[in-house]
Amino acid sequence: MVKAKDKKNRMLEIFYRAMVGGNINTKALADEYGVSGKSISRDIGEIKNFLSDNRDLVNYKDLRYSASSKTYHLEFDHVLLSKELIAIIKVLIGCRAFSKEELLTLISKLKAFTSHQDRALLDQIITKEVYHYNEVGRDCESVIDNLWKLTRCIKERQEISISYYKVDREPVERRIMPIAITFSDYYFYLIAYRCDTEDWTPLYFRVDRITHITEHRTHFTLAPEHDFDVGKLRDKIQFMFPGKLRKIKFSYTGDSVQAILDRIPTARVLEQNGKTSILEAETFGTGINMFLLSQGRKIKALGPPEFVDEIREEISDMDVQYKE
Structure with a gap:
């Protein structure tokens, strides 16, 4: 007869094997411990009862049986499907x-x-x-480390100084008030206000170009009008190009107007005439121009006048390159 202590140790060992991801085979365990298959089955039954009675404590769901492998495995409540x-x-x-x-x-x-x-x-x-994974180019040692440090500073409303490479590769130092982090088109961006100005224009810094972060003891507060809604920004900006908010109007003659609506969340169709859709959207800056120009002749700028001029000028400059 198996002693109670031996049975308890055996059950603990079975449970541990399941915890570390092992599969529990009744026959193999019976041979290993020199007991009958029924004894192992009873052990498993008692483990299942314990898990059921103490689900909140152990955070496990159940020992599940797989008919294909004829084994038991431990399922967790917190397991990702x-x-x-x-x-x-x-x-x-x-x-x-x-x-x-x-x-x-x-x-x-x-x-x-x-x-x-x-x-x-x-x-x-x-x-x-x-x-075959290819990461985008970066200047920092770790994007994840930068994100975590910046997140803490945003939460604590803590002023920081950063060493940063601008788009033209010029290194600069900036003392800023970090207010938000967002992600767009392969890059994480830090949104911040400068400490040495009162115009409260938000600045965008690519997190992967920040090579050093110095945390200062100075903390800042923001008036309600200067607080920042990243969700609204994401809907109204393309490629993180800063600029003023404006309402633009354009026509689209491509096959999928839904692709345009997906790319520009604030866009709405004003009218439809055959394959031609007239759309309106609220956007920040000129990043939207890059996306619309990528659609070629399927897009035509309709307003406001400065938006039409920007698109026309860019097309003209492109044409000149091919005439040289």
């Missing part, structure tokens, strides 16, 4: 914002939260994409 995990990983790969080392670390940690059975399948699905 494989369909959820693959969606997250595909977004991480597609954004290209992280170094390959950072990406692999993130994926490895995410996989630890899914079921043991699906990890091999996930590896198979993403192996080629990860192998």
